[in-house]
Amino acid sequence: MKTSDMTKMTYRDAIRLGITEEMRLDRDVIFLGEDIGVYGGAFGVSKGLLEEFGEERILDTPISEGAIVGTAVGAATTGLRPVCEIMFMDFITLGLDALVNQGAKMRYMFGGQCRVPMVLRLPAGSGTGAAAQHSQSLEAWLCHVPGLKVVTPSTPAQAKGLIKAAIRDNNPVCFIEHKMLYDTVGLVPLDDEYTLEIGKTIVERPGKDVTIVAYGTTLAKAIEAAEFLDEEGIRVEILNPLTLYPMDMKPIIESVIKTGCLIVAHEAVKTGGVGGEIVARVVESEAFDYLTAPIIRLGGLDVPIPFNQELEAAAVPQRNDFVHGVYRLLNRE
Amino acid sequence: MIELSEELLLRMYYKMNQARYFEEKLDDLVAKGQVHGTVHLAIGQEASGVMACLALEEGDLVSLSHRGHAQAIGFGLDVNLMMAECLGKYTGYCKGKGGSMHIADLENGNLGANGVVGGGFNLSCGAALTQKYHQTGKVVLCFAGDGATNEGSFHESLNLASVWKLPVVFFIENNQYGMSNPIENHMNIENISDRSEAYNMPGLTIDGNDFLDVYNTVTKALRYARAGKGPVLIEAKTYRYSGHSKSDKQVYRDKREVQEWRKKDPVLKMKEYLRENRIFTEKQILKMEEEASLSIEQAVEFAKKSPQPQLNTILEDVYA
Ligand SMILES: Cc1ncc(C[n+]2csc(CCOP(=O)(O)OP(=O)(O)O)c2C)c(N)n1
Ligand SMILES: [Mg+2]
Numbered sequence: 001m002k003t004s005d006m007t008k009m010t011y012r013d014a015i016r017l018g019i020t021e022e023m024r025l026d027r028d029v030i031f032l033g034e035d036i037g038v039y040g041g042a043f044g045v046s047k048g049l050l051e052e053f054g055e056e057r058i059l060d061t062p063i064s065e066g067a068i069v070g071t072a073v074g075a076a077t078t079g080l081r082p083v084c085e086i087m088f089m090d091f092i093t094l095g096l097d098a099l100v101n102q103g104a105k106m107r108y109m110f111g112g113q114c115r116v117p118m119v120l121r122l123p124a125g126s127g128t129g130a131a132a133q134h135s136q137s138l139e140a141w142l143c144h145v146p147g148l149k150v151v152t153p154s155t156p157a158q159a160k161g162l163i164k165a166a167i168r169d170n171n172p173v174c175f176i177e178h179k180m181l182y183d184t185v186g187l188v189p190l191d192d193e194y195t196l197e198i199g200k201t202i203v204e205r206p207g208k209d210v211t212i213v214a215y216g217t218t219l220a221k222a223i224e225a226a227e228f229l230d231e232e233g234i235r236v237e238i239l240n241p242l243t244l245y246p247m248d249m250k251p252i253i254e255s256v257i258k259t260g261c262l263i264v265a266h267e268a269v270k271t272g273g274v275g276g277e278i279v280a281r282v283v284e285s286e287a288f289d290y291l292t293a294p295i296i297r298l299g300g301l302d303v304p305i306p307f308n309q310e311l312e313a314a315a316v317p318q319r320n321d322f323v324h325g326v327y328r329l330l331n332r333e
Numbered sequence: 334m335i336e337l338s339e340e341l342l343l344r345m346y347y348k349m350n351q352a353r354y355f356e357e358k359l360d361d362l363v364a365k366g367q368v369h370g371t372v373h374l375a376i377g378q379e380a381s382g383v384m385a386c387l388a389l390e391e392g393d394l395v396s397l398s399h400r401g402h403a404q405a406i407g408f409g410l411d412v413n414l415m416m417a418e419c420l421g422k423y424t425g426y427c428k429g430k431g432g433s434m435h436i437a438d439l440e441n442g443n444l445g446a447n448g449v450v451g452g453g454f455n456l457s458c459g460a461a462l463t464q465k466y467h468q469t470g471k472v473v474l475c476f477a478g479d480g481a482t483n484e485g486s487f488h489e490s491l492n493l494a495s496v497w498k499l500p501v502v503f504f505i506e507n508n509q510y511g512m513s514n515p516i517e518n519h520m521n522i523e524n525i526s527d528r529s530e531a532y533n534m535p536g537l538t539i540d541g542n543d544f545l546d547v548y549n550t551v552t553k554a555l556r557y558a559r560a561g562k563g564p565v566l567i568e569a570k571t572y573r574y575s576g577h578s579k580s581d582k583q584v585y586r587d588k589r590e591v592q593e594w595r596k597k598d599p600v601l602k603m604k605e606y607l608r609e610n611r612i613f614t615e616k617q618i619l620k621m622e623e624e625a626s627l628s629i630e631q632a633v634e635f636a637k638k639s640p641q642p643q644l645n646t647i648l649e650d651v652y653a
Contacts, residue, residue, distance in 0.1 A: 034511075034512065034514070035512045035514060038513055038584055038585045039513035039581075039584070039585060042580075060518065062480070062514070062519040062520065063450050063451070063483050063484060063511050063519070064485065066484075090449070094484070094485075128370060128371075129368075129369035129370025129371070129432065130371065130432075131370065131431060131432045131435055131448065132430075132431075132448075133434075133435075133447075133448035133452075134448055301647060301648065302651070303647060303648060303651050304430075304651075306429070306642075306647060307369065307370065307421050307427075307429060307430055307431055307435070308369070308422075308430065308641065309369045310642075310644065311421075311429065311642060311644070311646070312369075314644055314647055
């Protein structure tokens with residue numbers, strides 16, 4: 001793609017652009033959530049949408065996550081394509097029945113009779129000083145429910161491409177946005193047919209010595225570490241599983257065969273995290289024979305996110321955790 | 334009429350001012366970037382939060398909303414430890430792990446401020462069940478906002494509390510908005526107290542800016558609940574002057590609306606009452622205000638001087 005067809009924008013603006021384009025293209029796309037109208041959404045993602053699309057399509061809901069998700073499931077099965085904003089991912093707990101017991105299962109349980117094309121936007125993650133009930137990364141829960149798709153973009157371009165693909169998808173898609181990424185800037189394709197296929201893992205940065213799989217803000221920390229290690233002649237390959245479920249393992253397995261070393265990382269707590277699933281699939285694969293060192297899992301500590309700023313930062317993997325992990329794998333420490 | 338002793342009136346006025354100064358100071362610290370994260374201020378809602386708690390008896394319990402500083406001060410929490418918690422210090426109520434939105438003091442019956450809107454309703458039923466089961470004669474006062482009454486948990490807990498005749502008083506601070514959403518856009522009723530009818534329990538709407546109305550109504554409701562007659566729903570109509578949180582540009586409301594409500598300011602209204610009834614001299618009133626202000630200055634000093642939590646505390650208290 002020519003850079004002339006691209007514009008620099010924030011992650012936040014890229015999500016909004018993706019939604020706007022899809023709403024222009026398809027009248028059945030509606031958007032519901034708390035404070036998404038005049039307020040423009042808690043993180044400013046829906047700013048201006050009310051002006052363009054009106055109250056009929058931008059539905060400011062009462063504070064009832066159960067109603068938001070349940071209504072979306074019902075609307076989706078009958079012909080609309082709802083996009084929902086759950087103000088903080090933490091509050092998906094209040095909509096989980098509609099999502100997990102209804103939306104995710106209806107198609108299968110009814111023998112393929114229906115489609116549930118809906119998107120749940122879920123701002124996640126720590127770093128904002130909002131403490132334990134507003135900082136969680138709960139993606140692993142969602143990755144445990146067949147029928148759901150779980151995606152998470154890490155750059156503005158990915159955000160636009162994936163939100164559009166999610167809206168066009170005929171299944172419930174959980175779209176996880178890391179709050180600390182909203183202000184990050186990158187080039188974004190302006191083409192309104194630009195989408196990113198759901199179910200693809202991409203190589204963010206080629207290398208040959210160690211494979212790192214990371215997403216969200218943790219990906220940026222991995223990239224920083226890789227740049228630092230570059231100066232020491234260590235070439236880290238970084239993969240980004242844009243779709244966490246169902247995950248495209250092929251590029252990861254290929255990379256591990258090449259490097260023999262693997263670090264998986266995320267901000268979500270380590271125990272029961274997506275990283276463990278990736279590791280299990282790697283050791284189940286032919287890559288097992290190529291491993292030259294024990295795999296390293298970096299994850300959040302098994303604690304709720306604390307309020308205090310230093311503790312909050314210490315609860316999740318940081319750049320140096322990657323650097324030391326790589327040293328350990330290469331026996332340089 | 335409930336008799337108000339001079340001593341009680343003094344405490345009332347002092348705490349109202351403490352709550353006001355506490356939040357003004359906190360607002361100031363947030364503006365200076367000295368507070369990590371956000372805060373939810375209840376400036377303008379002091380009569381509700383403070384007076385409802387002052388009506389409690391020793392040993393009663395509270396569940397606070399996310400907008401809970403005034404409630405906590407009314408309940409008798411130490412402003413030093415509150416401010417320390419807001420600054421994430423180890424000396425704070427939650428050792429710096431909770432912050433402004435999660436100030437709790439379980440030992441003394443404060444079940445904690447809640448970051449989940451509507452998160453306190455069912456918990457309060459559980460705490461009330463304990464009181465009933467252990468026959469403590471204590472009551473739970475559960476705070477929440479207008480917006481929270483749209484969550485399923487509100488309806489579930491009112492029904493349960495009514496059927497089980499639990500000693501709980503649900504106190505809704507109706508400040509006219511759930512974040513940016515004006516109440517008329519999120520419910521089709523004039524008074525939230527009407528919702529009590531569906532659960533066959535008493536429901537009352539009061540002037541949340543009138544310290545006497547709040548104090549008297551909550552006192553009566555607590556008596557009712559304490560007598561084993563079951564729960565009560567109280568709706569206190571009030572208003573928040575500040576934005577919802579620090580990032581709120583308040584595009585959803587007219588500045589004139591804020592000005593109108595400022596004319597009904599709960600702290601000033603109480604001051605007028607004290608003047609009109611010649612309960613205290615001007616000097617006494619001024620002295621109370623100064624003392625309240627000083628206590629907050631000292632709280633900030635205490636908080637600033639307090640140590641950060643040690644890094645190794647991060648793994649503590651996950652399990653009992
Ligand atoms: C379950 C849940 N949904 C959404 C939020 C985000 N949120 C925090 S406060 C708030 C508004 C609450 O309104 P109300 O209950 O009227 O209380 P007020 O803020 O006006 O005091 C919202 C939507 C939340 N914290 N928890
Ligand atoms: Mg409100």
